[in-house]
Amino acid sequence: MSQSIEPAIKIVHMSKSFGNIEALRDVSLEIYSGEILAIVGDNGAGKSTLIKILAGALTSDEGQIIIGDKSYNFLSPGRAISLGISTVYQDLALVDCRDVASNIFLGREPVYAGFLVDRRKMQKEAARILEGLQINIPSLSTQVGLLSGGQRQGVAVARAVYQGGKVIIFDEPTAAMGLQESAKVIKLLLKLREEGMAVIVISHNLNQVFEISDRICVMCHGQVVAICKTKESLPNQIVGLIMGATVKEAYNAAGVYSDEAI
Amino acid sequence: MKQYKRFLMMWDQTFSQILLGLVLLITVILLGLASPFFMTWDNWRNILDQSALQVIIAVGMTFVICTGGIDLSVGSITALSGVCMAVAMHAGVSVEMAVFLGIIAGAIVGMGNGLLISRLNLNPFIVTLGTMAVVRGVALIITKGIPIYGFPREFTWLGNGHIGPLNPPMLMAVFIALLGALVLNQTKLGNYTLALGGNEEALRRSGVAHKLYKLIIYTICGITAAMGGMVVTARLNTAEPLAGSMFELDAIAAVVLGGTDMKGGRGSITGTVMACLLLGVLRNGLTILSIPSYYQQLAIGIIILVAIIISELRLKNAPGHGNTIYLGG
Ligand SMILES: Nc1ncnc2c1ncn2[C@@H]1O[C@H](COP(=O)(O)OP(=O)(O)O)[C@@H](O)[C@H]1O
Ligand SMILES: [Mg+2]
Numbered sequence: 341m342s343q344s345i346e347p348a349i350k351i352v353h354m355s356k357s358f359g360n361i362e363a364l365r366d367v368s369l370e371i372y373s374g375e376i377l378a379i380v381g382d383n384g385a386g387k388s389t390l391i392k393i394l395a396g397a398l399t400s401d402e403g404q405i406i407i408g409d410k411s412y413n414f415l416s417p418g419r420a421i422s423l424g425i426s427t428v429y430q431d432l433a434l435v436d437c438r439d440v441a442s443n444i445f446l447g448r449e450p451v452y453a454g455f456l457v458d459r460r461k462m463q464k465e466a467a468r469i470l471e472g473l474q475i476n477i478p479s480l481s482t483q484v485g486l487l488s489g490g491q492r493q494g495v496a497v498a499r500a501v502y503q504g505g506k507v508i509i510f511d512e513p514t515a516a517m518g519l520q521e522s523a524k525v526i527k528l529l530l531k532l533r534e535e536g537m538a539v540i541v542i543s544h545n546l547n548q549v550f551e552i553s554d555r556i557c558v559m560c561h562g563q564v565v566a567i568c569k570t571k572e573s574l575p576n577q578i579v580g581l582i583m584g585a586t587v588k589e590a591y592n593a594a595g596v597y598s599d600e601a602i
Numbered sequence: 603m604k605q606y607k608r609f610l611m612m613w614d615q616t617f618s619q620i621l622l623g624l625v626l627l628i629t630v631i632l633l634g635l636a637s638p639f640f641m642t643w644d645n646w647r648n649i650l651d652q653s654a655l656q657v658i659i660a661v662g663m664t665f666v667i668c669t670g671g672i673d674l675s676v677g678s679i680t681a682l683s684g685v686c687m688a689v690a691m692h693a694g695v696s697v698e699m700a701v702f703l704g705i706i707a708g709a710i711v712g713m714g715n716g717l718l719i720s721r722l723n724l725n726p727f728i729v730t731l732g733t734m735a736v737v738r739g740v741a742l743i744i745t746k747g748i749p750i751y752g753f754p755r756e757f758t759w760l761g762n763g764h765i766g767p768l769n770p771p772m773l774m775a776v777f778i779a780l781l782g783a784l785v786l787n788q789t790k791l792g793n794y795t796l797a798l799g800g801n802e803e804a805l806r807r808s809g810v811a812h813k814l815y816k817l818i819i820y821t822i823c824g825i826t827a828a829m830g831g832m833v834v835t836a837r838l839n840t841a842e843p844l845a846g847s848m849f850e851l852d853a854i855a856a857v858v859l860g861g862t863d864m865k866g867g868r869g870s871i872t873g874t875v876m877a878c879l880l881l882g883v884l885r886n887g888l889t890i891l892s893i894p895s896y897y898q899q900l901a902i903g904i905i906i907l908v909a910i911i912i913s914e915l916r917l918k919n920a921p922g923h924g925n926t927i928y929l930g931g
Contacts, residue, residue, distance in 0.1 A: 397807050418809025433807045435800035437867035442793060447808030449790055456788045 346408075348373045348507055348538040349394065349425070354403030356389055363389040364400070365562040373506065376529055376539040378549040378570070381559035382582055387542045388430050390559070391509045394540075395427035396420035418447075424505030428513050430542075432496040436485030440477055441466040443484050444499045469498050474524045489516030497525060501532075508532055510541045514548070526552055546575050560584050618861025618912075622876045626883065633887040640890055643767070650768075653882035654775035655833050656852055657875055660860075661782040662826030663853040664874045665819045668786070670799035670866025671726035673820065675715060676827035676853055678737035680846030683708045683831035685741045687757070688750040688841030697756045705828045711737055712824015716817035734850070741843040751840040761836030771833045778826065783871040795819055799866020855902070856881060859909040881905075 347370035356364040363386045371377050379387050392398040394405065396415035404411045407423055415423070434443050441462040442449075450458040450465075466480050475494035477487065484495055493516055500508055510529070514522035529552055532539050543549050549556060550570060558566045558581040566581050633640045659676055666673045687704035691697065711733060718729045760770050786792040794815045797805040805812045830849065835841045858864060859880065860873030881902065888898045 395807070396809075416809070417807045418811075421809045427807075429807065433801070433804040435797045435804050435867070437800040437863075438793075438796060442797075446793075446797060446805065447810045449793060451790070455790070457790060457793060459788075 345372075347371055348407070350406040351390070351394070352404050352406060354390070354393060354400050354405075356386075356393060356398065356400045356402075362562050364393075367403070367559075367562075367564050369557060369564060369567070371507065371538045371540060373538045374533060374536045375554040376533050376541060376552055377555050377557060378553035379540065379542045379557045379559060380544070380546070380549060380578060380582055385559040385582075386562040387559055388511055389562075391427065391511055391540060391542065392429070394420070394507075395425055395429070395509060397427075397429070421447075421503055421505070425507045425509065426500040426503040426505045427509040428493070428496045428500045428511060430511035430515075432492055434484045434492060434496060437483055439483055440470075440480045440487075440495055443495050444469065444502055446499065448503070465502075466498070469502050470494070473498055473501065473528055475521075490518055490521045493517055493525075494521065497528070501528070505537075507538045507540070510539070512542050512544065514543070514545070522548070546578060549578075550575060558582055619870065619873050619876060622860065622873060622880060626876060626880045629880065629883055629887065633883065633890065636887075637890045640887065645886065645890070647767070647769075649879075649882045649886045650772050652885070653878045654769075654771040655830055655837075656856060656878040656882065657775040658771070658778050658833065659827050659830040659849055660853040660856040660874045660878055661778050661871060662823035663850075664782065664857050664860070664862055664869050664871055665786065665795055666726070666823045667854070667857050667862050667864065668795045668799050668866055668869035669816060669819055670802075671719065671816075671820070672730060672854065673712075673715060673823045673827075674727065674730040674850045675711060675733040675737055676823065676830070677846035677849035678734045678741065679708045679711050679824055679827035680831035680834060680849055681741040681841075681843055682711065682737050682744075683828035684835035684841040684845055685744050685750065685843055687832060687835055688753065689744060691753050691757060692750065697754055700757070701760075701832055704832060705825055708824040708826075708828020708831065709821050710824070712821040712827070713817060715824065716820030719820065720813035720816040738843075738847075745841070745843040747843060749840050749842045751838075753836070753839055758836050758839050761833050761838070771837070774829065774833070778829070779871055779875050786869065786871055791815065791818065796867055796869070799863070799868070801867075851906075852881065855906040855909070859906065864910070864914070877909075 349371045351367060351369045354364055354367040355362070367386070367390060369390075379390070381387050389398065393400045394415075396417040396419055399414040404413060405415060406412075412419075415425075420427075435446065438446075441459070444466045445462050450461050452458045452461075463480055470477055470480075473494070475491070475498060477491050477494065484492060487495065493513055497510070497513055500510075510525075514525050517525065526548065529539055529541060541549075541553070553570045556568050556570055556573060556578060557564055558568070558578060560582065561584075568578070639645055659680070663673060663676060683704040686707040687700045690700035690703050695703070715726075715730055715733055718724050719726050763770050765773060786795060794805060794810055794812070797810075798812060798816060798819075802812055827849075831846065834845050856877040857869070857874050859877035860870060860875070862869030862873060884902065884905070885898060888901060889895075
């Protein structure tokens with residue numbers, strides 16, 4: 341983990357409400373290049389809301405996103421992508437009635453003769469990307485809606501990887517995947533970290549989280565309740581925090597204390 | 603279950619067009635047998651002439667329906683653009699300029715529809731139902747309800763001139779259909795048209811200016827409707843403020859009959875053109891067989907109903923609508 345320098349992205353005092361539901365309350369978080377940051381928390385903790393704001397899919401009510409020396413009150417999806425933030429959404433954001441290649445290149449279709457979409461190139465590139473990720477999809481002309489849950493997640497992952505950038509967000513990328521498929525995605529996350537990207541992954545699978553992450557951010561009721569170094573934490577503590585125990589309780593119970601914890 | 607669905611989808615993609623082709627063929631053969639006049643070139647010229655007008659309007663409608671929207675105002679736009687051209691020509695404006703102004707009028711109405719639908723996120727059905735009435739009202743106010751007639755030769759040629767055995771509307775229809783097919787299948791605009799109908803939120807999150815594309819699509823529909831208005835006005839040498847009523851129904855019928863999903867995301871210009879031809883042949887055949895026009899209305903209404911029922915049944919099994927696996931959040 342290379343935490344010495346500036347964070348790739350900083351979130352400061354972020355709040356977001358839907359009507360009278362406070363989905364995020366004064367969340368601050370830093371993400372560094374070359375690390376995998378896991379965000380964990382119960383359903384409804386605000387994890388997806390947080391990363392949607394980072395990805396530009398939602399706008400926050402308060403707070404800033406700081407990238408380099410620029411501070412943004414909000415990002416649009418196009419802006420976020422051009423700033424190098426790629427996202428695999430929990431709902432995948434796929435167009436089910438379109439084929440695999442159209443989905444991977446959605447918004448970034450290669451053209452020839454100025455305005456004609458280069459479908460042949462899309463098919464070829466899509467095949468190459470999927471092969472590189474070892475995602476197995478029998479026919480690229482299949483409509484995405486006909487694929488299995490795992491394959492659909494594979495397509496969404498392929499799109500985010502194709503977009504590239506320096507920050508990549510995965511919102512429960514392996515939830516619908518089988519063991520083999522998830523193993524591949526895990527390998528991919530490790531590879532992206534190796535390449536120096538900042539990787540954010542939301543997961544309910546604590547084994548997975550402990551296996552791959554450098555830091556764990558625990559969210560509860562819209563707040564970040566703890567940010568711990570994975571190496572210095574125990575699964576029981578994290579479970580305690582997710583369940584709403586205070587940091588002290590969780591750590592006393594486990595008999596360890598992390599200085600990174602809030 | 604998966605296998606069955608896959609089969610249905612494979613079947614589905616070419617299904618409508620094959621079926622449509624077969625129905626067209628059978629209808630033509632039956633009508634040919636029933637009446638010797640049916641197979642004459644004069645009659646076919648008539649059919650193609652009628653279908654051409656419908657194709658021009660239905661191509662724009664195909665785009666709109668592919669986004670999951672609808673445009674009920676095309677008939678009124680047809681009238682308004684014709685009236686605008688007529689007023690301009692009677693005011694001494696050149697034919698080219700008058701045509702241009704009429705088309706612009708259609709584009710503006712289309713743009714208005716698009717703005718209301720995309721910016722204010724209003725329901726296309728309600729918005730265009732409103733503009734249908736408003737635009738018709740404007741056409742009536744401009745003309746005070748009285749048809750305007752008598753235009754220069756160059757203008758009426760656009761409706762009933764001769765280019766070899768064909769006429770200008772037919773060539774216009776062919777051109778618009780080819781262009782429409784190219785745009786829908788081969789360009790970003792076409793891709794985004796279908797993506798708008800499939801999953802607009804996904805398109806938005808990809809950073810595409812989805813509202814702008816929606817606006818463009820409704821504007822295109824306004825323009826094709828205005829071209830329809832030009833053809834009608836030129837053909838009759840009259841600008842009728844009440845022209846084009848029920849055109850929206852014909853256009854929607856042709857689009858749905860052609861296999862485009864009412865909920866958007868999937869569509870075909872080829873299908874639309876074939877459906878226009880089928881409807882043209884049917885109308886013509888029923889007339890030749892001296893079936894009273896109210897029965898024609900009934901017959902065509904039933905065909906449209908059947909098309910919509912088939913379309914809905916297919917949709918129930920199609921991915922992307924209703925039975926998608928959403929993983930929460
Ligand atoms: N678009 C929305 N409209 C209303 N409430 C929402 C919306 N999105 C999320 N919420 C609410 O915000 C809270 C946080 O949701 P979310 O970020 O999806 O949680 P998580 O991803 O951690 O399970 C939940 O209570 C959820 O019901
Ligand atoms: Mg979530």
